[in-house]
Amino acid sequence: MSINSESxxxxxxxxxxxxxxxxxxxxxxxxxxxxxxxxPEEAEEIAEEIRAAAARARAANKKRK
Structure with missing residues (x-):
């Protein structure tokens, strides 16, 4: 299963x-x-990755509209 696969x-x-x-x-x-x-440092890195992914997803959704 990849990150793009629905489940x-x-x-x-x-x-x-x-x-x-x-x-x-x-x-x-x-x-x-x-x-x-x-x-805590690793957790902050993970949080940054989640925020970056959310920003990319938001941008992709705006392009679809």
Missing amino acids: DIEANLQIGPTSEGMVRIYVEGKGIEIPMDFD
Whole structure:
């Protein structure tokens, strides 16, 4: 499956700090649980990547209209 493939899989996403000073991204759905811990700097890099992807998606949507 690629990033552009559609899927009917539903999952819950939780993001928050851990008691150890890490940032946890927790994905749960269809019998799976995936906890991913990142140090704060890595989490900020991920946040920047998400913002950049959102900006590109927004620009692509404007071109379609």
